[in-house]
Amino acid sequence: MSDDQRFGLNRKISLSGPLALDGGGRLAPVEIAYETYGTLNADASNAILLCHALTGDQHVASNHPITGKPGWWTRMVGPGCPVDTDRFFVVCPNVIGSCMGSSGPESPATDGAPFAMRFPVITIRDMVCAQAMLLDHLGIGRLYAVVGGSMGGMQALTWAATYPTRVASAVVIASTARHSAQNIAFHEVGRQAIMADPNWRGGDYYHDGKTPDAGLAVARMAAHITYLSEQGLTEKFGRRLQDRKAKTFGFDADFQVESYLRYQGLTFTDRFDANSYLYITRAMDYFDLAEEHGGHLANAFRGAGTRFCLVSFDTDWLYPTSESKNIVHALNAAGAPVSFVELSAPFGHDSFLLDVPELNRVVDGFLKAGGQ
Amino acid sequence: MNGLRPDLAIIAREVKAGSRALDVGCGDGALLAALRDQKQVDARGMELNRDNVAACVARGLSVIQGNADTDLSDYPDASFDYAILSQTLQTTARPDLVLDQLLRIGRQAFVSFPNFAQWRIRWALMFGGTMPVTKQLPDRWYDTPNIHHVTIDDFRSFIAERGVRIDGQWFLRGEKLISAGAANLRAQHAVFLLSR
Numbered sequence: 001m002s003d004d005q006r007f008g009l010n011r012k013i014s015l016s017g018p019l020a021l022d023g024g025g026r027l028a029p030v031e032i033a034y035e036t037y038g039t040l041n042a043d044a045s046n047a048i049l050l051c052h053a054l055t056g057d058q059h060v061a062s063n064h065p066i067t068g069k070p071g072w073w074t075r076m077v078g079p080g081c082p083v084d085t086d087r088f089f090v091v092c093p094n095v096i097g098s099c100m101g102s103s104g105p106e107s108p109a110t111d112g113a114p115f116a117m118r119f120p121v122i123t124i125r126d127m128v129c130a131q132a133m134l135l136d137h138l139g140i141g142r143l144y145a146v147v148g149g150s151m152g153g154m155q156a157l158t159w160a161a162t163y164p165t166r167v168a169s170a171v172v173i174a175s176t177a178r179h180s181a182q183n184i185a186f187h188e189v190g191r192q193a194i195m196a197d198p199n200w201r202g203g204d205y206y207h208d209g210k211t212p213d214a215g216l217a218v219a220r221m222a223a224h225i226t227y228l229s230e231q232g233l234t235e236k237f238g239r240r241l242q243d244r245k246a247k248t249f250g251f252d253a254d255f256q257v258e259s260y261l262r263y264q265g266l267t268f269t270d271r272f273d274a275n276s277y278l279y280i281t282r283a284m285d286y287f288d289l290a291e292e293h294g295g296h297l298a299n300a301f302r303g304a305g306t307r308f309c310l311v312s313f314d315t316d317w318l319y320p321t322s323e324s325k326n327i328v329h330a331l332n333a334a335g336a337p338v339s340f341v342e343l344s345a346p347f348g349h350d351s352f353l354l355d356v357p358e359l360n361r362v363v364d365g366f367l368k369a370g371g372q
Numbered sequence: 373m374n375g376l377r378p379d380l381a382i383i384a385r386e387v388k389a390g391s392r393a394l395d396v397g398c399g400d401g402a403l404l405a406a407l408r409d410q411k412q413v414d415a416r417g418m419e420l421n422r423d424n425v426a427a428c429v430a431r432g433l434s435v436i437q438g439n440a441d442t443d444l445s446d447y448p449d450a451s452f453d454y455a456i457l458s459q460t461l462q463t464t465a466r467p468d469l470v471l472d473q474l475l476r477i478g479r480q481a482f483v484s485f486p487n488f489a490q491w492r493i494r495w496a497l498m499f500g501g502t503m504p505v506t507k508q509l510p511d512r513w514y515d516t517p518n519i520h521h522v523t524i525d526d527f528r529s530f531i532a533e534r535g536v537r538i539d540g541q542w543f544l545r546g547e548k549l550i551s552a553g554a555a556n557l558r559a560q561h562a563v564f565l566l567s568r
Contacts, residue, residue: 309429328436329446337416340436341425361430369432 006138007036009062012101015133019096025120032134033101034058034093037077038085040140047140048083048367049131050092051148051155054223054280055272057100060092061085066271072353075360076147082364083147093134095127095155097280099273102130106206106273116275117203124151124287128158132166142166145367149173149352150319151280154287157300157327161289164304169370171363173311174352176323177297177330178288183318186226187281190219194274203275216274217265224264229315229348233257290330297330308338309366311359313351315344339366376406378547379458379484382563386482386540387413391453394418394477396440396470397460401428404435416452418443441465444473452477458484459561462518471534475568480539484563489523489556508560524556531566540565 006013010033017028035058040047050060052072057064061071061078077083083090094102097119105119135143146167148156153175160170176183194200197215205211225233237257241247244254253259293299308331312324321342331338343358345351352359376384380403387393389411395404398417401424407413417435419425428435438446440457441464455478457470462485464470474481486508487493496504503513511518522530524543531538543550543559550558 307434328438332436332446332451333448335448335451337414337434338436339425339429339434340438341429342422342437343426344422358426362426365430365432 007040009035010065011035013134013137015137017133019126019130019133021120021126022123023121023126027096027103027120027122027126027130029103030096030130030133031101031103031107032093032096032130034091034134035060035062036092036138037061037090038088040089040138044089044140045142045144046088047135047138047143048088048090049135049143049146049159050077050083050090051131051146051152051159052092052095053148053150053152054284055220055268055277056152057098058092058094059100060090064271067267075353075355076363082360082367088144088367089140091135091138091140093131095151095280096130097122097127097276097283099276104273105203105275105279114206116206119275119279121282121286122279123283124154124158125162125292127283128155128162131155131159132163135166142168145169145171145370147171147173147363148175150175150349151284153319154284154289157289160304160306160308161293161300164301164306167304167306169307169309169367171309171311171366172324172327173359173363174313174316174319174349175310175327176319177290177300177327179285180323184285186222187285189222191278191281193218193222194278197274200274203278205274211269212274213266213269216269216272216277217262219274219277220268220272221261221265224261226318227348227350229317229346231315232346232348235346236260297327298333301331301334301336304334304336306336307366307370308336309362310338310340311352311362312340312342313345313348313356314342315346316349316351318349376402377458378544379542379561379563380406382542382544382549383456383458383482383484384410386565387411387454389413392416392451393454393456394447394452395456395458396444396474397457397463398424398428398433398435400424401431401433401435403456403458404428404433405431408433440470440473444470444477447477449476450479452479454478454480454482456482458482459486461485462520462522464520467520467522468530468534471531471536471566475536475566480565480567482563482565483527484561485522485527486518487524487556487559487562488521489525490560491557494557524559524562527562527564531564536566536568538564539567 018026094100153172194215197212200212242259290297312321404415407415455474493504542563543555544561
């Protein structure tokens with residue numbers, strides 16, 4: 001197993017495809033960057049697929065190649081963690097449309113130049129279908145579980161709806177079955193900020209190093225606010241001033257919260273591609289699982305043999321508890337086994353990535369019970 | 373069914389193996405775990421308290437956080453063989469509507485509740501002149517979750533008015549099963565199995 005080139009960190013595969021896309025186009029080849037952790041057992045029954053969020057990547061529990069920071073979910077994934085890499089074989093692919101090695105706007109088109117805005121508009125289901133191709137390549141038929149938070153949760157739901165026989169359990173954290181008008185509105189602010197940057201140039205900015213960083217930073221700043229709670233911002237920053245004793249009566253970052261957001265925006269541009277941000281936010285905005293099933297969310301899960309665990313957070317106003325309850329309602333109507341809990345945590349939407357011990361206990365218990 | 377609360381032990385004993393059951397107000401999941409492990413029941417739960425729900429899910433039980441008064445309408449008709457409501461009826465805002473939901477969701481419903489007409493409680497109220505605080509009902513009038521105290525006779529007339537059938541009834545004094553004779557005076561707890 002250890003010398004099998006398909007397994008390990010920093011893997012990349014080019015699958016011939018084609019992948020038929022929801023938008024009508026075809027993607028070929030389909031390149032997927034991914035990482036695996038742990039060992040696939042003989043009957044390939046211990047595989048867990050981890051789905052990342054909008055700006056996440058395949059480095060779920062390994063150091064990020066650009067920032068050098070630890071993986072984004074080391075609290076959840078690793079030896080002895082709820083997603084226990086001593087027991088499970090964990091696969092984390094970079095979604096298509098992204099910029100960490102999977103096919104996306106930065107990838108070369110047939111003419112050798114980057115796709116840029118010629119890359120087809122993709123959906124959450126397209127991302128999931130590409131992941132299914134990867135699992136075929138890895139020799140995994142049925143997943144022990146698919147696990148994801150935020151956009152990762154949308155993928156987990158879509159997995160259960162699209163490949164019901166391939167998913168034994170699904171963990172959906174801080175997520176939703178559709179993007180609301182408010183969700184779309186915030187994303188549109190971000191996209192317009194990118195497109196208004198003079199460096200964006202219709203998306204053709206890859207050749208001269210002049211990237212739309214200012215626009216992308218503003219997009220990240222606006223989005224970042226939606227990931228935090230008001231209470232969290234107040235506790236962390238209040239109205240405190242940044243390295244100064246009095247207001248400057250100017251437009252410097254007088255307030256700590258301004259300085260923090262500017263830093264978040266700036267560092268984001270080091271690791272993310274503006275066009276990928278456009279494509280992935282679009283995919284999220286298009287997401288409406290009920291719409292794909294005759295307007296009834298329950299139809300998406302009818303006859304599915306999948307067990308579900310949904311978790312929401314009381315301070316998450318991006319995908320509030322009511323969205324999770326909407327999914328629970330549909331799963332109950334479809335007769336699917338479902339667990340749901342709203343946990344209390346002060347960090348808003350980002351709670352799923354942060355230190356919430358109760359989340360780990362819930363995911364741990366749910367996954368362990370799947371083996372019974 | 374060792375270690376179960378007496379009313380839950382009765383329910384666990386009576387539920388048919390391999391059936392489907394929904395425990396509304398399942399607490400820490402003790403009954404669900406017993407039904408799953410000892411009778412291979414497809415057991416699901418609903419519970420209001422977040423810490424209890426998290427504890428249940430961490431035990432591998434299928435439990436959703438929800439409110440008996442508002443969230444039972446999510447379930448389709450006759451989706452369970454049994455809907456179970458143990459020591460929860462008296463805490464709901466509208467016990468009548470909750471009972472309707474139980475009998476809609478389950479082909480049969482188990483309902484257990486503390487009997488407010490048991491003689492010790494009558495005694496405490498009559499001679500103490502204060503709202504009774506007993507081992508079974510330890511809360512004081514201002515902090516009790518039991519907002520609709522009910523007696524066995526109240527419950528019997530309540531279901532008779534609704535044309536609900538009694539398929540089984542059990543009465544408890546402490547951990548001991550007692551006869552139905554003068555149960556309204558003697559029993560601390562009652563368990564009813566109902567159907568439409």
